[in-house]
Structures are given as C-alpha cells and as structure tokens.
Amino acid sequence: MMYGVVLWSDHSRNRAVIWCEDHGDLAYFDGGLPAGGPGLEPGDLVRFEVSEGKRMRIVSNPRVVASEQYPSLASDLRRAGTGHGTPMPQAGDAPSSKIIPLTPGGAAVQAATNRKTSTG
Numbered sequence: 001m002m003y004g005v006v007l008w009s010d011h012s013r014n015r016a017v018i019w020c021e022d023h024g025d026l027a028y029f030d031g032g033l034p035a036g037g038p039g040l041e042p043g044d045l046v047r048f049e050v051s052e053g054k055r056m057r058i059v060s061n062p063r064v065v066a067s068e069q070y071p072s073l074a075s076d077l078r079r080a081g082t083g084h085g086t087p088m089p090q091a092g093d094a095p096s097s098k099i100i101p102l103t104p105g106g107a108a109v110q111a112a113t114n115r116k117t118s119t120g
Contacts, residue, residue, distance in 0.1 A: 002027075002047070014030070014032060018048070025056065025057050028058060030058075040062060044066070045064070045066040047062070047065050
C-alpha cells in the first residue's frame with residue numbers, strides 16, 4: 001500500500017493523477033465508469049495499491065484518508081517547476097534543493113486545532 005495526494009481528477013471519466021509518497025513517478029487512476037467511484041478531489045490524501053504498467057504507474061483501490069489535506073500541492077509543484085530548464089549546478093557550487101513542504105490543510109487541521117483549544 002502507498003499513500004499519495006491527488007493532483008488532478010476528472011469526475012466525468014473517473015480518472016485521477018496522484019503524487020506518490022515515494023516521490024517516484026506519478027501514478028494514474030482510471031476507474032472506468034464514474035458510478036460508485038471513490039470521488040477523488042485534488043488535495044485529497046489517499047491510500048492505494050500501485051503497480052507498474054507498460055508506461056506508467058497504475059493506481060487501484062484508492063481510498064480517501066483525508067479530504068482536502070493538501071489543497072495547494074498542485075499549484076506548489078507547478079510554481080516550483082517554473083525554474084525548469086535552469087542549468088545544472090557545477091562542481092563547487094553551493095548545493096540547493098527545491099523541497100516542497102507538505103502543509104496539511106482542510107478539515108483535518110481544523111479539527112486538530114479545535115481539539116487542542118477545547119482540551120486546554
């Protein structure tokens with residue numbers, strides 16, 4: 001089992017693109033007919049099985065763990081990719097990295113905040 005965050009979804013075709021916890025290739029869900037599908041939304045934290053297809057990673061049995069947990073992840077990744085095409089660092093250059101922090105959002109964070117304030 002793997003965890004990931006939905007970056008994009010299409011309800012009419014019951015499809016989604018998921019960023020995986022192992023930071024490997026993106027994984028694709030194609031659930032076929034939308035009836036009875038998991039209702040994946042961008043930003044949802046999901047748990048799923050992943051297999052290697054001919055050209056891509058394939059998601060099966062996705063389950064939403066927390067809705068809207070990372071609502072800005074797709075735009076954060078897009079913004080971080082704007083530097084795409086910059087030259088590779090040369091020997092002796094100071095190391096740099098583009099780490100995109102996963103800042104949870106949505107109802108799960110609000111519920112945790114409410115529990116903390118109500119208990120003391």
